[in-house]
Amino acid sequence: MSIFYKFTNLIAFATLVSNSTCQEDTFLYDTFPPGFQWGFSSSSYQIEGAWKEDGKGVNIWDTFVHRIPSPIPDKSNADIGCDSYHKYDHDVSLLKYIGAGVYRFSLSWTRILPTGRIDQINPAGIRYYNNLINLLLANGIEPMITLHHWDLPQPLQDLGGWPNENVIQHYSNFANLAFHTFGDRVKKWITFSEPNVMCLNGYITRTYAPGHKNVNEAINCARNVIISHARVYRIYDRVFRPLQGGKVGMSLSSYWLQPKDPQNPEHRKSAEFWMHIEWGLFAFPIVFGSYNDETKQLLGKLRKFKLTSAPVEFTAEESVEIKVLNIPNYTNYESKDFLKCPHVLQILGSYDFWGLNHYSTYLVEPTKVTTSILHGDFIGLFLGAKISFDPTWPKSAIPHTPSVPWGFRKMLNWINQGYGSPEIYIMENGYPDSPNTGLEDVARVKFHRDYINEMLKAVKIDGVQVTMYTAWGLLDCFEWSYGYTVNFGVVYVNHSHPERPRTPKLSATCLQQIFSDNGFPHENFSPLKIN
Template sequence: MAATEPRDEFVFPDVFNDPDRDAFLYGTFPEGFIWSSATASYQIEGAWDEDGKGLCNWDVFSHAKGNVKNGDTGDVACDSYHKYKEDVALMKAMGLKYYRFSISWPRVLPDGTLNNVNEAGIAYYNNLIDELHRNDITPMVTLFHWDTPQTLEDQGGWDNVDIIDRFNDYAEICFQRFGDRVPLWITFNEPWIVSVKGYGLGEFAPGIKEIGTKVYRVSHNIIKAHAKAWHTYDDKYRKVQCGKVGITLNGDFFEPFDRTKKAHVYAAETFLQFCFGWFAHPIFVNGDYPEVMKTKIASKSKSQGLESSRLPEFSEAEKAYVKGTSDFFGLNAYTTQYATDSQDASSHPPSYWNDADVKTWQDDKWPKAGSIWLSVVPWGLRRLLNWVHDQYHVPIYITENGVSTSDVYELDDQPRQKFYRAYINEVLKAIKLDGVDVRGYTAWSLLDNFEWASGYSERFGLHYVDFNDPARPRTAKKSARLYSQIVKDNGFVKK
């Protein structure tokens, strides 16, 4: 059938016009499907040193010259610490029934430990949660969205095994104080980013560059910290609070450049395992890392003259403890890359990037966003949802999906409107046509905010925030109206 036949509708007709893959599907999502938007504490709250909050790693990182574009910081950000009621009103106006936000660990425990519990910080989150419930919005709470208490960072951060118990203490006080009103908990947001960008490349806080070694130790501790917090909830709070605890993992979909070549298919699968499987395989499958990771890293380590693999090992007891410690798969997905096998992946110096023996890149023809890493590839999301479903067999919540534009005052944000229409439609296809168990969709982000090392130069928000105005006014973009209509219709209804 020709792509130009009138019955086919495409969101990006000039680029993605395969009738079998890209044709628009009208229909509605299952009853009870969760529609949400998301933020993160350091990106929106501001009030970095108010009411007893302790320093976090991003306070220190952003204040150091040269780490963040234009010298931007999260000191004020969207000032949501003072304007949370206004933010809740924005969600209410959009018809959202869920809100994913994160708690700042050092706002609750300023030095990261139970030695100093900050009641003012706890009061802030109690007030936010209560305000959400007053507006019929259910909280979906992330415990860790990258803002480690600096006191713990000074002691080695996620490379220090002691942080496992400290995180569990923090998680438990959140379960105690907020759990009666929070049905969905996420322990960690995107541990891959924490490990690779924070402790490997040094592009994010804490700015450490040990890409071949520390990344694996950090991830090992994060997985064990996640499992311990899950068990704490399961043992002490689940029966009374009846909530669910999961983890959110991020990554691109890796598409074999040529699906007729086994080497390309193997390469794509390998990097999916090095990205998602690194964390998901221990948690959802068997308590251990994917075999391809264990084999490749051990082989590279041996060729580097090391006596043992750079990838740590779980004991049999740890495997049993870690396996099955997530009630759902939280998925943050934005883009897609091609993958082929790499013939020149050197073993020296040791590097996570070379361990997989895979080359990845993006097609120049794919639409570009305001972030250099983000190409718009809607069909990749459907394929990724199918991959996660086939690998892990658990309910999936899309906990982030969105697109950036450059720092301009643009309320008629056509690129974002097209992005949401196309990507959400791919979610519908995954559910309706493929039988994937997707329970919810979360748009990133409710507000323009501090975009980490890019500062305020990239905007993901459904609402424009004027960062030059001390009042930080919010203005709805047309994408907010579009998303609101999708939520109202619970999908796509032909008008």
């Protein structure tokens, strides 16, 4: 089905959605379609440890967490993490015990290419991931690989990092090697996990590696990631897909942005504008080959304040590479004549599915841009918006991540309506709790039960094509800028013990039952019946 055909039904579908999303608090007892996949997600830096072992090179997070003074609240790091480099067999046993059918993990770029360049390949790194993949398959668990989850090799950062377009070729080489080495067994690939978070927090807020504060770098980071994604997608499509038959997509982080006053048109306009930046900055070019109007307006505002000189448009060649999958016998990208021949535009977009990382919801209202905003409030500067939270929303261990399950359904419907009903994989969804909570993590049980049920409504009532759910995360490991002060895991890890023993929590039992039942077939859910 062409994307053009899909969009002809959007108005009718929007009416259906508006009529179906009113029952936010009604629990739905039903199951997901046959073949729905359940599992967990992780990232290499957070869980593997072994940061200097077996020939691994240094990445930007290794550098970032060892700064003095430390940028991490508890001064911790993931030098050992959950020690999954040595205990991956324990992790696979836990995945099988809980009933996971898929496990998404990321490759440590410097564990495979210590300098980030293709001229030095580390056999120990290849061996580690081969062992993990083979063990997963032996236990009936599908391996899914994220090529890049924020841990850029430090030597490439020394060249300028993601804002430097030279990194595109190094990333393409790395991806090509990964497809060649693991693609005979791995059929689902994520090019980047949350590049919107990586570029914002790494190059503006300073809270993530490499810890810069430069708007121009952030915009160029986003641009080069989009081009990198498209180039790698083309490599897979032309070279590897005919033999391996897999799928490639990107995973974006997005909160649902709810108008603070839904009756106020200015609040609705502000929330919608922000949605088109938060999700659309990356998704729109990957689908349509250019920035959306909101992004162009944002870039214009940044230019007005002399904060960026980044291009507002992609070149004609870049746009074609990003957007057009199959142009038979046509290589003259400089000409736009091919656009007059709709029959050659067989498939649009450089994606096979969309990955969504979703945790919470914001309330949005417009605000005025003032000079003081230039000194720190980048949300106000970028979007002319103020965010807040309803005080009645259940709080978590992270102040800006309350539990708002109905926002998940709204988020899924928004993507479905605006992007042609794509296949969606939930790549991250989880609850940040305090380490003091212990094994009886009742709030996390309620979070997963309620969020998954809203996802069920989106699938069964609204017709959204969600086909996979991977919870974040399996283990209590290092949590980026929070260290070990919060955790997301359904399995407790004792980091004070040298063996890092693992103990399942109540939430592991919760997900075990949901996975086994493929949803909520009846009301007899113990430990799920929590008010």
